[in-house]
Amino acid sequence: DTAVSQTPKYLVTQMGNDKSIKCEQNLGHDTMYWYKQDSKKFLKIMFSYNNKELIINETVPNRFSPKSPDKAHLNLHINSLELGDSAVYFCASSQDSRGLETQYFGPGTRLLVL
């Protein structure tokens, strides 16, 4: 059984389009995260939710909007996609938000904006 799953795995789209990525975890964790990994493999935290409440909101363009309908799901909607948004987006989850727990990463969504 997949612990943290993301859809889609690959996303190729044109500049200016709007797209969503979905994430689900079946670990019963309270905290979920979105990370962006660029072509140089740098992993940067974007957002984090704890029990559906936004607790980390890094300096990210407001074209990116996360939504957590329940604590097992965290989605990411991106408006007006730009070339620089091309990256791998990882969802992750952890037991709680203390920062002392293992983070479990999903398989990633490879986004290519043309």
Place this chain on the structure above:
Amino acid sequence: GQQVMQIPQYQHVQEGEDFTTYCNSSTTLSNIQWYKQRPGGHPVFLIQLVKSGEVKKQKRLTFQFGEAKKNSSLHITATQTTDVGTYFCAGGRSSNTGKLIFGQGTTLQVKP
């Protein structure tokens, strides 16, 4: 802001040689975690260090947390081709957000 620097960025070794990656933080950390990402894969948790001066071993991997809790290292003895991947350190500070600051990663290539 808090930064975690990791060196080297890349390392090519011959199978059987040792490998070390180093992590340095600009601020004192409450804990440090290490993750491994295989090519095309996702980061997978390896270990967490919490105590000052802590040393932990996992088979051929040795992890250290500095006395000042500002630096850490991962040493692999006698590398194997299965060790190929990118190794990330991630530092945490006591907070209620769970935020980890990831280093830039060290990509290890092992020549058979």
